[in-house]
Amino acid sequence: MKSQVKVKVSDLTRYLICPRLVYFSAKEHHEGMAKGKERGFIESILLKELAFNLHKFYGERKEDDPEPEPEAESETETEEEHAKRVIDDTVDGVEMIYKEELKDVEKDFFEEVKEDFIRNLSMSTNTENGDWLEKVRTENGLLELENAYGYEREHAMLSEKLSMSGSVDKLIRTEEEVIPCMIKTGKCPEYSVWKSDRVQLAAYAMLIEEEFGFETTVKRGFVEYIRNAEFRETQIRRRDRALALQILKRVKRIKGGVFPEKGGNAPCDKCVFAEMCETRKTLLSTLFGK
Ligand code: SF4
Known part of the structure; x- marks a missing residue:
């Protein structure tokens, strides 16, 4: 039987920031603006x-x-x-x-x-x-592709096989390729793209391949770090795909109710769930003496 837990590509990115964000987002459906931000x-x-x-x-x-x-x-x-x-x-x-x-x-x-x-x-x-x-x-490179082929904005995809959905910011289709492109408004890395962006692109690649058929292999993607006007191309490697699948499994477990450990670099000081997270931690300590 197929898994009933539906995951969004954005859950994978959230997991890499802090796995508990996936847990609380699933429970609270808290999206959008954090207070003071x-x-x-x-x-x-x-x-x-x-x-x-x-x-x-x-x-x-x-x-x-x-x-x-x-x-x-x-x-x-x-x-x-x-x-x-x-x-x-x-x-x-x-x-x-x-x-x-x-x-x-x-x-x-x-x-x-x-x-x-x-x-x-x-x-x-x-x-x-x-x-x-x-x-x-x-x-x-991105500009050249956009000028030559245009792009489809916010192309939405769903895979029953993976129980995952996602909407890629720009989808460019050439004669030979389907290329996902993401817009990021945060900080730009010195070189290449952030690990979380590679994982996200790999997840989009798998959704695209399922939608466009077996003969399509997504080999590359782009990340636009728009704040710095940096347009970075990256290859979608086997290890990015493997990591995306591994995280997908973990996200499903969390969305199924498992409370995870916090992330190594969890940004607790600016987290909208800080209060809830602290309460849950205190409750667990009381119950299990952790
Ligand atoms: S408060 Fe910290 S550990 Fe808890 S969900 Fe937020 S970032 Fe993660």
């Missing part, structure tokens, strides 16, 4: 949306765009003005696209964060601080 949460959403619209900085077209973005509104529009307009337009739609995620955010606060975000990014599009825009515009 509202600004960071909104900024991440704004950055992510910008990553979905990078093609507009070049006047290129993505697969499900109704029409290509004009390169410049008028002949006199400078590159900076164009970039500023793209940022303004993108940020404007965010409230409607992320209605559910932003439902508890005060309108005034959202506007304030949005204004700051636009101001900071616009500052980095002027000639003195043009680093971010410069990097976004620099030729890279």
Whole structure:
């Protein structure tokens, strides 16, 4: 009989941060904004949306765009003005696209964060601080693929065999390949991609292979560290797949009710479950003298 425990790819990433996050998330369904982290949460959403619209900085077209973005509104529009307009337009739609995620955010606060975000990014599009825009515009493998083939946004997949589902940020399909691409708004590693990102890509690879058929083998993926405008390609190796499967099994056990040990580098000081975790620990110590 197939396992009834359904796992999301994001559970695997959560497990690598701290296995107990999987346990509490399954019990509490606590997603979204941690108290005191509202600004960071909104900024991440704004950055992510910008990553979905990078093609507009070049006047290129993505697969499900109704029409290509004009390169410049008028002949006199400078590159900076164009970039500023793209940022303004993108940020404007965010409230409607992320209605559910932003439902508890005060309108005034959202506007304030949005204004700051636009101001900071616009500052980095002027000639003195043009680093971010410069990097976004620099030729890279991902950009070339997106320009040539477009991408499908938030492609959702489900595998009955693995009892796992997931929605990959961008899915690029060439004549020979299906390539998953993830947008990350957090810190960028010095080289390559974080281990948790490799595991997540391997999980998407397995979902893609099941959806697209046996002859499809996903060999590579991309991670966009959008805050730093770094676009990293990584090979999806056997050991990443093996690790993803191993974690998948552990996540299923946790979601089935097993309370796990905390992670080695668990970020307890900024965890939304800190209180619950402490109570549970105290309860176990009382019961079993641990
Ligand atoms: S408080 Fe620490 S150990 Fe508990 S779930 Fe959060 S990160 Fe993990």
